[in-house]
Amino acid sequence: MKIKLVLFFLVLLWVGGIFIRFFIPEINGLFYLLPFLEKTYSTVCHQQPAKLISINGHKTLVCARCTGIYLGALLSSAGLLFLKLQNKLNIKLLIFASVPLAGDVLLYSLGIYSYSKTVALVTGLLLGSAGFLYIHEGIMDLLEEKNKKDKN
């Protein structure tokens, strides 16, 4: 349970960083962190202005797709606090979860339809929530291996 809580708070911190511009009007001191965080998130996202989620003039630090992926991871990490995975995950689940995102990228890149933040967010959400389950399982496997080693 402890590790699940730590994971949840780490993901929450990361997702909170994405929305830092929304909090700055309330907590001015966070403004000093903004240039550093902009640079941090630029490592993992193109940050094209047209693809950022904007609410009341405040924009996220990553694109709609990445926001979806991280929100999905946050949802999964929250769900795992209360639920336990019964079986080992099959790799097919991840492949199925990535198909809508890959399809969206392909279709809009080919010009079949124009970029939609909602579609990007939802497909990202799906992949993020599934992807986190594998990360979680990997960490649990790692701890299990370590425990076995310690016992031996």
Place this chain on the structure above:
Amino acid sequence: MKKHLPALVAGFGAGVLQVVPVVKSFSCLIIMPLAGFFALVLYQKSNKIISPISTQKAVVTGLMTGVFAALFGSFFEILITFITKSNDLVYVVNDLYEFIDKFPVEETVKTQVIQLTENVVNSIKTTGFSLLYSFSVVVNNLIINPIFGTIGALIGLKFINSKIQQNS
């Protein structure tokens, strides 16, 4: 060192890709996890492994890939900034001032942030080097790259082990 060769190769590749402008723009969440995965594939192929790889090995490979990518990526970024006396920050600084000016925060905070940014930009324009900028690049890369490299290796491990199990 030989045992970290796959991580070194994949990390070098990721480090280079991280500074290529066009590729960098399309790298949304892709480069580092793929590098972690690629390092694990290299490890499996180079050691001719036919039994499932341990999670610990995957984590170490992913972490090391991230560390190498961070070191190479930071080195190339700082070097390119030094040679060209310009970088992304110099290009966007005017937009940044405009953005800061519009932001609903106290004037003193705005002035301090603008002053800090100006110092960094002036150093880069005159000498090609800013200690604060270089420090933030290295710290950023050393935190982010190993995390995403490990994530890539952990997910990649599932693919590789399921393939190994199918073949055996």
